[in-house]
Amino acid sequence: MANLKEIRNRIASVSSTMQITSAMKMVSAAKLKKAQDAITAMRPYADKLTELLQGLSASLDADSGSKFSDNRPVNKVLVVAITSNRGLCGAFNSNILKQCTNLAETVYAGKQIDFIAVGKKANDFLGKRYTVLANHSTIFDDLTFDNSAIIAESLMEKFTDGSYDKIEVVYNKFKNAATQIVMTEQFLPIVPVEGTEGSNADYIFEPSKEEIVEQLIPKSLKTQLYKGIRDSFASEHGARMTAMHKATDNATELRDQLKLTYNKARQAAITNEILEIVGGAEALNN
Numbered sequence: 681m682a683n684l685k686e687i688r689n690r691i692a693s694v695s696s697t698m699q700i701t702s703a704m705k706m707v708s709a710a711k712l713k714k715a716q717d718a719i720t721a722m723r724p725y726a727d728k729l730t731e732l733l734q735g736l737s738a739s740l741d742a743d744s745g746s747k748f749s750d751n752r753p754v755n756k757v758l759v760v761a762i763t764s765n766r767g768l769c770g771a772f773n774s775n776i777l778k779q780c781t782n783l784a785e786t787v788y789a790g791k792q793i794d795f796i797a798v799g800k801k802a803n804d805f806l807g808k809r810y811t812v813l814a815n816h817s818t819i820f821d822d823l824t825f826d827n828s829a830i831i832a833e834s835l836m837e838k839f840t841d842g843s844y845d846k847i848e849v850v851y852n853k854f855k856n857a858a859t860q861i862v863m864t865e866q867f868l869p870i871v872p873v874e875g876t877e878g879s880n881a882d883y884i885f886e887p888s889k890e891e892i893v894e895q896l897i898p899k900s901l902k903t904q905l906y907k908g909i910r911d912s913f914a915s916e917h918g919a920r921m922t923a924m925h926k927a928t929d930n931a932t933e934l935r936d937q938l939k940l941t942y943n944k945a946r947q948a949a950i951t952n953e954i955l956e957i958v959g960g961a962e963a964l965n966n
Contacts, residue, residue: 694934708917761806762798848865860915
């Protein structure tokens with residue numbers, strides 16, 4: 681059995697760790713509320729805008745289709761991997777990196793696949809294995825639509841100039857504090873909604889459908905990417921809050937076990953001292 685000093689040191693160490701994880705849990709809980717409100721308020725607008733533009737794109741003639749709907753043979757793929765800048769958030773980052781590895785080695789095996797990292801963890805992992813064109817980890821310091829729009833514009837340019845035939849975004853979709861869903865969404869070309877023929881009969885378009893599509897598709901794509909980053913940001917705080925909650929519970933359980941071990945060791949030491957005293961007294965009496 682370990683001596684009492686070693687057990688006391690372990691109890692102090694575990695208690696210190698427990699205070700840190702508890703503080704991190706409270707910080708993430710506070711940040712989660714704001715991030716959750718932001719993505720919850722944004723989703724209906726982003727989803728409706730995407731649905732409308734997909735329906736419009738599907739109803740256009742092939743000759744008048746948008747340059748963002750150009751379906752080419754897929755030989756060069758660009759993947760935007762959205763992770764966090766810090767760890768201690770459970771499987772939040774590893775799930776994204778596993779999906780990126782699966783895309784590179786299975787789904788698009790034999791094709792050219794490059795990455796754009798949004799988050800330090802993605803850049804550190806993918807940079808050692810694949811080509812990372814850019815790292816936008818600083819966006820989380822000031823997460824605004826304008827900052828994410830810069831990334832979206834560069835993606836649209838890479839698609840329209842033929843540098844890449846397909847662009848996908850991999851991120852964690854926020855469901856609740858304990859659940860994040862790994863999403864792989866096709867960013868470009870735009871995916872038309874099946875069965876949309878005739879669904880626009882109730883709309884009067886001014887100006888024409890073609891002009892509306894050409895003007896609103898860039899805005900829709902910027903909104904789509906911003907929503908993905910916002911989703912990932914909220915998911916990160918939810919995952920970290922859950923991970924720190926479990927870590928605090930585990931530290932509490934370990935501390936209690938160590939205290940029990942310490943009390944048993946202390947009791948054994950006291951019992952041995954009493955036996956030695958009694959034995960000494962008996963020897964003197966004899």
